[in-house]
Amino acid sequence: MHCQNSEDIIMDGYVVPQYGTVNFIVGDMGLDPKVWEDPMSFKLERFLSDENDGKTFDITRSKEIKMIPFGAGRRICPGHALAMLHLEYFVANPVWSFEWKAVDGDDFNMEAKQGFVVTIKKALQANLLPRFWRKLLLYILIFSTF
Known part of the structure; x- marks a missing residue:
């Protein structure tokens, strides 16, 4: 600022x-x-x-x-309104559609790694379990057409 x-x-x-x-x-x-x-x-x-x-x-x-x-x-x-519209689709839907579990019972660590940009020190390793098989099949059908 x-x-x-x-x-x-x-x-x-x-x-x-x-x-x-x-x-x-x-x-x-x-x-x-x-x-x-x-x-x-x-x-x-x-x-x-x-x-x-x-x-x-x-x-x-x-x-x-x-x-x-x-x-x-x-x-x-200038793109914040567009970003908010896409957040629901690209972030919320996968979170809603899948149950996220850490690999081998590891806890999610939010510790930062400083560099040119700040990133998470340990990358997220997760097993994704579909919450709804129909929704998963629908995603596969939709995205396989691209």
Whole structure:
């Protein structure tokens, strides 16, 4: 995030000089233990909305900002609406259609590996068990035509 201040300011005990730049890592907002209970655990229920009996989700948390996956303001990702439409199809459907089990009973480890981009240190190894055979057959029929 970039902002110019016209005078020296004190922010959280730190002096930010006039026209100084403050940089922060947006991804770290999603790992703040002051905001998230047990931030390194994979808990999808965090994103369930209080509205509609908890049946809707709000990944961008537009009512209370806890993380900013698509940026904000003038520099927000121009494709964020399209990405949200495709998230349901490409992410939610496989999660819904299959039961995911860790290989050999390993726990899913969210520990990060720092590099040019941040990745998961240990890649996810999973056994997928179809929840509904008809749905699986339908997926096979649809995708085998491409």
